[in-house]
Every structure is written in structure tokens, then in C-alpha cells.
Amino acid sequence: MIIDDEKLQRTLEKAKSHTDAEVTDILNHAKQLKGISLEQAAVLLNITDKALLQKLFDTAKYIKEAIYGNRIVLFAPLYISNICTNECIYCAFRRSNTALKRHASTQDEIRQEVTALLQQGHKRVLMVAGEAYPGGGLQYVYDSIQTIYDTRWNGQNVRRVNVNIAPLTEPEFEELKKCNIGTYQLFQETYHKKTYEKLHLAGAKKDYQFRLDAMDRALQAGINDVGIGPLLGLYDHKYEILATLEHSWYLDKTYGVGPHTISIPRIEPAEGSDFSQHPNDVLSDDEFKKCVAVLRLAVPYTGIILSTRETPQMRNACLELGVSQISAASCVNPGGYSYDKDNGSQFTLTDSRTLAQVIDAVVDAKHMPSFCTGCYRLGRVGKDFMDMAKPGLIKKHCLPNAMFTFAEYLEDFAPAPLKTKGYALIESTTKENFAEGSPIRQLIDDNLSKIKQGKRDLYF
Ligand code: SAM
Numbered sequence: 001m002i003i004d005d006e007k008l009q010r011t012l013e014k015a016k017s018h019t020d021a022e023v024t025d026i027l028n029h030a031k032q033l034k035g036i037s038l039e040q041a042a043v044l045l046n047i048t049d050k051a052l053l054q055k056l057f058d059t060a061k062y063i064k065e066a067i068y069g070n071r072i073v074l075f076a077p078l079y080i081s082n083i084c085t086n087e088c089i090y091c092a093f094r095r096s097n098t099a100l101k102r103h104a105s106t107q108d109e110i111r112q113e114v115t116a117l118l119q120q121g122h123k124r125v126l127m128v129a130g131e132a133y134p135g136g137g138l139q140y141v142y143d144s145i146q147t148i149y150d151t152r153w154n155g156q157n158v159r160r161v162n163v164n165i166a167p168l169t170e171p172e173f174e175e176l177k178k179c180n181i182g183t184y185q186l187f188q189e190t191y192h193k194k195t196y197e198k199l200h201l202a203g204a205k206k207d208y209q210f211r212l213d214a215m216d217r218a219l220q221a222g223i224n225d226v227g228i229g230p231l232l233g234l235y236d237h238k239y240e241i242l243a244t245l246e247h248s249w250y251l252d253k254t255y256g257v258g259p260h261t262i263s264i265p266r267i268e269p270a271e272g273s274d275f276s277q278h279p280n281d282v283l284s285d286d287e288f289k290k291c292v293a294v295l296r297l298a299v300p301y302t303g304i305i306l307s308t309r310e311t312p313q314m315r316n317a318c319l320e321l322g323v324s325q326i327s328a329a330s331c332v333n334p335g336g337y338s339y340d341k342d343n344g345s346q347f348t349l350t351d352s353r354t355l356a357q358v359i360d361a362v363v364d365a366k367h368m369p370s371f372c373t374g375c376y377r378l379g380r381v382g383k384d385f386m387d388m389a390k391p392g393l394i395k396k397h398c399l400p401n402a403m404f405t406f407a408e409y410l411e412d413f414a415p416a417p418l419k420t421k422g423y424a425l426i427e428s429t430t431k432e433n434f435a436e437g438s439p440i441r442q443l444i445d446d447n448l449s450k451i452k453q454g455k456r457d458l459y460f
């Protein structure tokens, strides 16, 4: 059993009474980078004291820096269709929302969308769709992935396509794997079964267990990287974080590899959805940050993804707590980047900054923007990636690779002031992390010179 409801409720209840000393012990233990237990995570989720909360945030920052350094991966979602046969009461795409303009992008339109993303500087795309594909089967999905990879603009192309679509059967996952996807991502929405059944009224998505077992089928079908997450707002967030951890540990134990990423989307107002305006659980900003920090302590090697559902302030704050990937300049409707800027969005976005503005803020916060896809393209995926991540090697590979992709961005897309600031960050980061004369420093210096001379796509 992946989710034991009674166990989770019991653990949360018990964790309400805890001492300051207990919290300090847990934080010290977490600094060993070996994770924490379910019971310990529950205690941390129940912290209310401001000073202890700050200690939790400091510990999350310590772990993030020890494992990941200062790099932040950037990506954009690409909504190819908003047609859906399900009835999730929080989503504007649900089938009863007849006021929404529906459309599935044609392959030509997908090319236009990808071109618009490439023109901004994006290299990593998360393809998203409602559950209903033109033609009935999944061929539309497979074709769309191919179109995204095939699209070229000015020598630029998307280097990794991650996918967030409804759960598939094992043979379908095998077909999806052949499309060369990066991560297969799927949110359980809520791990609390009774709530799940109340919020998903019709369509294939009503089946809680088929969704919960999706990652088993994906991994068994040979998909290397999977991404999980709850949609915060549907049920008690503390329960959802514990359940996400249980899911993560279950996958790790069963398949020798946990999820590549955990996302923590928070519900946003969606057109025609009263529920989305008044969700079941409304988190304060501190509670949201606590969720990020507890995840960072509990599964230190798993990437944490934050979307543009959050405000720029919250996104900046979460960079310090262990978030390792953020979306930027997102649209959540088919056509949003090019041929239909206004219609059919899934929910209201909170961060509407351009990619250059997001990167500017990331650089000001002394984080290294990254478009790197090196591990995926070298086959360092799934267990191989985790094995490399665990002894801390990730920093030695990711940071130089991040700098190479960021230098490409600075050369090809950045406005002049950002270019100056960006290269200053690359220089100071190189000096701080890689000794002069060392082979790695030599490689970094060589590759940066090559990029300035026009070479592209360098990674190791
Ligand atoms: N249709 C597929 C599904 O539901 O799994 C995949 C794509 S769906 C568009 C992607 C995610 O959007 C959902 O899993 C859900 O967590 C999120 N979502 C839906 N309504 C939302 C809202 N009002 N605010 C924020 N996120 C929402």
C-alpha cells in the first residue's frame, strides 16, 4: 500500500506535541543529507514558533547549497490542448465549463509556439494537455513531442521535452518512452482518497488508484525519470506533504530510484470554478515555505519544482529553501505564446515576468540560471542520476553545465545590462568553486571561450 490514511492521520496528530529540543535534533540530523523520517517530517510541519521556523529555513538552505550549489533550472510549460473529458472541479478545462474556448493545437501551431519559446531563449519544455486527444488515441501526443523536438529557429532547438499528461497504461508508456521524453510528470492532486473522490466527478480521472499507480507503470515501462506532486489547496497540506514523501519513498524502495522531481503547485483561481476561488485548504506564505523546506530536508536529492502560480516574491524566497527548478514566462493555454494570446487558460498566473526579467532576479539573488539538459542527453537518468547526485557530484557537473548554458543565453538573448551582470556571476562562481589550474577549471575556461566564439551546446 502506497498511502496508509490511518498512519498519516495518526502521525500528524502525534506530531502536534513536540519540544524545541526535538526540533533541533531533527534539524541537526537533516544536515547529514540522509533525509528524515515520516514522523520527523510531521514534527517539522507542525512548527509554529518563528525562531524555530527560521532554523528550519536555514537548514533547508544549507542542504540545497551542499547538494545543488546555486544553480536553478529554467523551463516553460507548453499547453498543446485544453480539451478534456474529465470533471475536476478546480480546473477551467473540465468538460462542463462550456464557456471556455476549446482548442487542440495543430502540428503547425505547435511549431509556432515552440518557435516563440526558442526566440525567448528557452531550451526545456514541459508539454501539457487535457485528457482527450484529437483522433482519439495517443498518436497526437507522440506527434506533438516529435514536432517540439524537430522545430528549429536560428540554430536553436528544444533539448528536453518533459510531459504532463493523464496516466497511461504500461504499453502506452512504452510508446511514450520511444518519444525520448525527459520526465513523465503527474500530480496526484490529493492523496486523500475520500477528498479525491469528491473533487473528480466524471471521466477516467475519477479512478484514484489508476492515477496513484501511474508511476509504477511508467517505471516498469522503462521511463527513467518521473515527477510527482500534490495540488496544494485540495486537502490539508501537511497530510499532502507526508503522503508525497510516502509515495516518493515507496518508489525508491520498489524501483531503486525515487521521483526525479516533486512539484508543489498551489491552487489558483480558474475561470468558472467556484471551488478554485475558495479551496478547502488555504496556506499562509509561511506554511507554503515550510512545505518546501520539509521536502528539501526529507528527500535532499530530489528536484523541487515551483511554477509561475507563485508570486515573484514567493519564488525568490523559495530559491533559498531548496527549489531547484522554476518555470518562467509561462502561458497556460494552447497558443498562448504565439497564435492565441488570450483564450482558454487553465488558471490565472501570478508571475507574468518575461524570461529575461526572471533571469535578472535570479542573478540578483546570486543563483545561476541553467538550461542544462546534459544528464538526460548523456543517459545519466533515473538511478544513474541519483547515484551521481548522492555523493554530491551533482554540484561538480551541474554547476559548470549551468554556466555553459547560461553563457549561451547571455550571448544569444540577454539585454546588455543582464549580459554584464550574468558574466560577473559566472566569473565569481567559477573562482569560488573551482581552483585555478585544476582540470575542471581549465575545461570551464575553455568552454566559456568557445561559447563566446560561437560554439553551442557544450556539456559533460
Ligand atoms: N490533464 C492532465 C491531468 O490532470 O493530469 C494533465 C494536465 S493538467 C492541465 C496539469 C495540472 O494542472 C493538474 O495535474 C493540476 O494539478 C493542475 N491544475 C488544475 N487546475 C488548477 C488550478 N486551478 N490551479 C493550479 N493548478 C491547477
Ligand code: SF4
Residues within 6 Å of the ligand: 084, 085, 086, 087, 088, 091, 092, 093, 094, 095, 129, 130, 131, 205
Ligand atoms: Fe482535465 Fe487535467 Fe484539468 Fe482535470 S486537471 S479537468 S484532467 S486538464
